Amino acid sequence: MPRRRTATVLTACALLAAPLTACNGSSTGGGGTNGDTLTLVSAAAPASLDPAKANVGSDNWFVNLTYDSLLRMGPGGTVTPDLATAWGYTGSGNREFSLTLRAGVRFADGTPVTAQAVAASLNYARTHGLNQSWDSAIDSVTATGPLTVRIHCSSPHPDLPQLLSQVLLVGSVISPSGLAHQEDLGTASYGAGPYVLDVAHTVSGDHYTYTPNPNYWDKSKIHWKRVVIKVIANPTSALQAVETGQADVLGINSGQVATAKGSGLAVTMSPAAFVGVNLVDRAGVLAPPLKDVRVRQALNYAVDRAAITKAVVQQYGQPTDEISLPGLDGYASDADNHYPYDPARAKQLLAAAGYPDGFALTMETQGFLGIDLVTQAVVAEWRKIGVTVNITTDSSIGQWLGNATSKRFPVLGFGYGGASTYLLSLDWMLPHPTAFNPFASQDPQLTSMLAAAAAAPAAQAPALDQNVMRYVVDQAWFVSVLRMEGIYAFNSHKISGFSAGVSYIPDIAWNTVPAKS
Template identity: 40%
Template sequence: MRTCRRVIDRAIPALSLIAALSVSGCGSTPEANQTVGNTLTVVTASPPQTLDPAKTAQNNSWLENLAYEPLIVRKSDGTLTPGLAESWSYEGTGNKTFVLKLRPGVTFSDGSPLSAQNVVDHLKYVVSSAGQMAPLLAGCTFTATDPATVTITSPAPNPDFPVMLTQDFIIGGVIGSGGLADPGALGTTTVGAGPYMLDPQQTVAGDHYTYVPNPHYYNAPAVRWRKVVIRVITTPQAVLNALKTGQADVAVGDPSTVAAAKQAGLTVASSLFLWNGVVLADRGGTLAKPLGDVRVRQALNFATDRAAIAKALFGGVGEPAHQVTVPGGYGYDDSLAAAYPYQLDKAKALLAEAGYGGGFTLAVVTPEYQQLHLVAQALAQQWKQIGVDLRITDYANANQYAADAFGGKFPAFMTAFGQIPIWMEGPSLFLPSAAFNPLKYADPALQSRYDEAASSTGDPKTAADRGVVAYLTTQAWFVPVVMTGLPYYARNTVGGIATSPKEPLLSLYEIVPAA
């Protein structure tokens, strides 16, 4: 997800991070006199390794959302509305059986029809592809109950199927049968039932991706642009310049340029949902023995002056973070709002107790987005005061960062991760199968808390979710540093730019030509 979104970024999913458009036909038909714009140009910060919805990272979701309409659409106010599915519901008790009723008359861009079996084949392909989101469907069975009904059966309680199958997590965007028959081609082509499809002739991989209307789209009046271009621009200042000079209409921004974007008269939309910081991945002490001791991990947290970093690098858009969530987010615990006050003496005492009074060297890898490389540099200066020598590998190329971070080559890595439901967060962030747990560290006590949260409902679930976050906090699996929102910038050439606490990711589905 960038480790945000994606997921998400997710490589930051949020992954991470992570990471649709106003076709939200996905349920709605616009007025007959609504304007259709010529070209919508949006900017993303990292090039995709693939366009395959089953394999891509969450932070590249925009490139999939244009072509692959999801089964369920999440609007900017957080409400869930029909996409390829007209309706959905759980059957029985325990949140184990989820049923989708498909929209009739839907055709993919290759001319093939949408069917329940097609959706089943798509979901099976997602699992077999072992991409970032595949763990969310691990162990599930998929059945075409009838030509328009899909039943998903989970081996364990799953309260989050409706959210999982929205555009935010990509895998709800169904691949047509033609694409599934030739999966190797999905890396560079699209076979979806969304409002647009990739035009390879107007696309240069890694630089820009051009989408044109899908002639088979079931709700043609909802297509509001004759062309959508997604440009890849990797440096924050260059992104801002592209909007200021009219080369782009919408972009994923960066905390370092928010003030300048506002000064330039751009619309800035952002809702708090990211925590930026360090994943202490080597909890078993395989690559960096000191990290195997909880006292060392806690010491790093106590040695972090979050307020200073928030002020210096995220002035006006960031707040100190102590938990892997945000206020009002899933599992947030008010009692842990300041779990690790800046206390160098406490940090030094913990290191001495663990046998590292003389300090140690720790390698960390970081990308150059969302200020993460600058946060790493600030931590290097702060942790030096307790004898920890932070050796930073800084990648401008997000794909290089993702390969090393998620490939288990470093004991620690920087991330910006978007808060998501705890049940979904486990397979993404902290369970042994999670991408953000590349060394596959398992903790039975954490697993027990996670299982309790997954099987609970109502107030008991809320309490159990807090128990998971509290355990991660006290065991110091991470060093959360700053909470931010993911800023989005837009020119006055467009409307529909909105986010909310329930949907902090900007949806391309709702972007329309300015009135």
């Protein structure tokens, strides 16, 4: 698989489950540098501190502390200024995008944040970064003045404001010094964010220490004298740390909610990911039955999504037939129950397609993050209509990436974090090979619908995106089973400003502050 496709796979996994927790030494007051030490705990070490090569989701806190982004996205999806104060598309078709930068901003090393520096950083991200699938439409980035930047796209890209925010990291601006020392970007910080990495008190893979950036453009955004991120894999230990007052906030799973609430912790949640089975061999190369849409639809009708959802995530998720989340542009509420549980109808469709006795399949799935539990439940349901499955279960993301892109499996278990329809289409729906479309399935009508939605004015795009979702659900490209909540527990007496949102990673760098006593 081309490297440019790996990031979105890792993104999905990161958004699905990787728990993050935070510990606090002492905290008083509010606003400015008035907290002592905020210690965050991550379930895994970052893939890289280079924003272009970090994993969106699991690595955001490591990166966002030291790199300001061009734009800032809030939990409701609203985009606000950061390093850029004005932005927008020019002309029609979502191909030309301009930014005006904030005047007087310096990188942590004291050099100015100029349009030339921003253009160089964006060009590095689009040519060297893991997220090249998301910015593949960007053809050039140029400085048009000391503080103005123009982005030209070879095809419509309607999601540049989101792409350039702190959530997706592409707009996390790297200094000229950092670009001159690319070999160091993975273990050092070269940004213009509120903090800098304290290398002397950092051990890669174990703990990362951050101290305030003396050159930061808005000192009121610096709320802590020190931030430490410790790598601790055991979520039970993390919850116990919060319960004993050593920790402030952590990501938890559905089975920990009752314990967290019973300990007096506040709990917040938001739709975070969807899980199911991907029918990737839609041309029937390995599994001829999958070429028939009636067979793919039968596999959808055969699944009792409500029962599986209750068993896997209890009340902290909902059954769904689609691959979008409430609050995102492509979410169509009427597509959620397009395939009501109906095994009799499933058998009728199989018989009409020439498979009255069913058939056999091979499948790959992930043996982590709960994806395998959903996969096994689906397989059990299919067995009732005569479809048997031989499952290969992977134990690591790397192993899964290799198998998913090998074109040896016609069916894949999946977990994927929420994304806009345009970004989603780059992985799932357009005819090029990815881990979620390894056979590069082609559907001219779908491709045409996606092109129209990508070029549409912002006010018209959601309706077009929702029609895309209805179409791909009806064509049964996948068997989505459930969407699950991203759940966090925190001590509201110690911190405030911590909030979750759909397709959003809680903002530690700016918004999580000491609670007022």
